[in-house]
Amino acid sequence: MIGQSLTDLMYGFGVALEPHNLMFCFLGVIVGNMVGVLPGMGPLATISILLPLTFGMKPVAAILMLGGVMYGAQYGGAICSILLNLPCHPPHAVTCLDGFPMTKQGRGGVALGLTVFASFVGASWGITEMIFLSPLLVKAALQFGPAEVCSLMLLGLLAGSTLARGSPIKGVSMTVLGLFLGSIGTDLETGSERYTFGMTELDDGIELIALALGLFGIAEFMSSINQVAPITGKYTNVRLKDMRPTLAEFKRSIFPMFRGTICGSLCSLIPGTGPTIASFVAYATEKKISKTPDKFGTGMIEGVVCPEAATHSSVQGDFIPTMSLGIPGDAVMALLLGALMIQGIVPGPQLISQHADIFWGLVASFWIGNILLVLLNVPLIGIWVKMLAIPYRFLYPSALFFVCIGVYAANNDFFQVGEVVVIGLFGYILLRLGFHPAPILLGFVLGPRFEENFRRALLISRGDLGVFVERPISAVFVGLCVILIGSQIYFRLKGSKPPIEPSLHPHEEQPRIAAEMRTPAE
């Protein structure tokens, strides 16, 4: 089994190192790193904008590039947090707590240097996990019938909506809304049209890109316009030689790095707990076991490397259920899965065997991409920092153009551009009403497959709903769903928030989260 995985991995490196694929991987991580640094642009918006450009590409190159954006953005986000105290990207909010004090003490370069190293360690672990865990998961998942697939999807959807940010009940309603949006268009089994209101353009359903760009492009621009504070370049003068840590600092950060990695990989195994929760949990744990917990928040290197390692290990780990089961854990993964589906590839446990080049090529490209990112971030740190100075007022009009042309290019039809406007306005209203629109995408991508499997399961069982609890594997998933909902209600009644979402501790110059710098929930 292990030998087989390693052989496949070698094959993957062969795929990823093809010049064509290597180029797109490189392009992806560069763009990702760039948007990670730019305030007001999230990986979700970027991947949606780049999505139409991938239609003409081969599936492998497309997914390599889009994946690269995803993890490249995590490297860039750390720069923003440490040097500017701006948590542009939610997973890095907690890094501000100790990263920015270090910058003020003139040790920002060291923090960045060790962050890059910790990120690489975390990512490597996540990739290793993916190599050995995915084939095992696939083996189990190939035995699943429609009932099992259906309950597993239900678990994924519930976890994705209740464990993410914000109120669980609002999250669930967003998922339900997403499932509904996914059912618009021609019904696959009977061929009758649903909710198209006579518009033939809607026969194929709502365009995934229009939905993603409306919710994470237009709606986000609307909430950020005239709200993004100009950036003061007070501490942004970082040179390469500042990044080298002393031996003592390096030794101090080794163990927190590994603890963060473990923490992140555990979080990635629970569907729905993305990198944000992983980094918060890692920080809280590190603080708890530290001998000097009161010093956290004053510039402890442990408080920087631990959450960063956790973020990266969790980002890579999130690919496991997405690629091996076809069930994405969050909106970014849903979007990547959507990209594969546009390419005509059916996600699910058969993906690894049927499209070995995609899966193993992706795994290998993670490593290549992460090495590229280390190479990009260490010597070129000055360029990334300069990029922070691009004002938002130049950024969002250009991005809007990419939104328009991207949606147009998807079908060469102006109707979808109109869809974006409507969805964007609706998305902004949802944001203002306290909803996080990310689960909509999750529901939208899984919706058609969920409905199909649901129907099939009931057809096989002759209309008996009991099939979902009578089959043992399915019963386990349903049981987990019940536990999930039960625990949420329990915490609600107790009047406390679930312990997985520790709040930021107030201290001087607290990071300006959410209100000023809103990026989509990952």
Added chain:
Amino acid sequence: MRPSSSHLRELMSKRDFYAGGLMLLLGLGIALKGASYRQGTLMHMGPGFFPTALGVILVILGIAIAATGLAPSAETAGEHGESILPENPQWWGWMCILMSPVFFIFFGRNFGMAPGTFACVAIAACGDKQATWKSTIILATVVTVFGVGLFSYFLQVPMPIFSWWGSQ
């Protein structure tokens, strides 16, 4: 504090109530429309079954959200504040952002990609408070040149660069 403004603020602060209400209305609409499609049986589901069920679930969730919004406790205080409108509403900026794709559709369809791009970027850039005529035009020109080069020449998006009322 003037009584009218505090009253208004109180009305606006029932955010969860409106949130629940919106979900309730959406759910009702979905379920009612869904009921007009064939439902079928559990064994042979019609096209209306799944969406109608989702609509009903949405109605229930909407009621639950609205109920928590009406509860007098301060426990519902969200992290982003309670008001529906942000502290300083950007009506002009919002309009510019929403009009930007509309301009793209109008100019793109009738006059081609280059005018569409220019109009789209220019109107969006107007939304920023610091925008001047000069900065807007420079930005729009740069994006147009770059965008047409990338999408028309490099990526071969089938949209004429210039046209007159849809004719080449």
